[in-house]
Amino acid sequence: MPEWLQGNEWAAWLGVALILGVVEAATVDFVFLMLAGGALAAGATALIGFGFGVQVIVGVIVSIGLLGVVRPIAKRHLSKSTDHPAIGTARYIGQVGRAVEPIGEQHGLLIIDGDTWTARIAPGDTPIPADAPGRITAVDGAVLVVTAASPVQDLPRRELEND
Incomplete structure (x- = not known):
């Protein structure tokens, strides 16, 4: 691992989360937002002091959980509120x-x-x-x-x- 990254993994995860957030703003499909949530969880794990392997595992688990649970609820809520309201x-x-x-x-x-x-x-x-x-x-x-x-x-x- 590069020397400048040791002890600052949280900053790298934060950068990944920000990039995924920008991509989400362009797609608005809630996939990259959920992945950004996983990156933030990995960053929090790094901030606590866990190793890189644990950070990746936490990030993957949180991303999968968000994609499987939160994304369908968010998509349903969004589609319900935009069902051609009468004007x-x-x-x-x-x-x-x-x-x-x-x-x-x-x-x-x-x-x-x-x-x-x-x-x-x-x-x-x-x-x-x-x-x-x-x-x-x-x-x-x-x-x-x-x-x-x-x-x-x-x-x-x-x-x-x-x-």
Whole structure:
């Protein structure tokens, strides 16, 4: 082993971990991040004073453990949070608002998230009286299509507190 490295193996492992971290930033697949975790564990082992063989064994074991346990959890969490969230007016579908005025097949107003929207019910649906909750089932241009909702079960707590 080179003379300058003796007693400073931890610095070499830290350098390896940093390089693996940079590669991870380019790939974003959590493989190199897990390997960097193994390198950091090996560096900690070196800092404690164990020999090079033990450092390598600890680094390999930690890397395999991270790849087998932590990486699948991280990948699942990341993919769950990026599953095409609804944007624009589509994000209102399924939410419950409060009728500002009666909502019928031709006209009505619904307030949701502090914004007042033009609303209507689907043809043949039951009209919604003023101050009653309405669940958004579709968006037709700038008009929300709503259906009657149960006041206690469907309204968010903030809507109930505002009444």
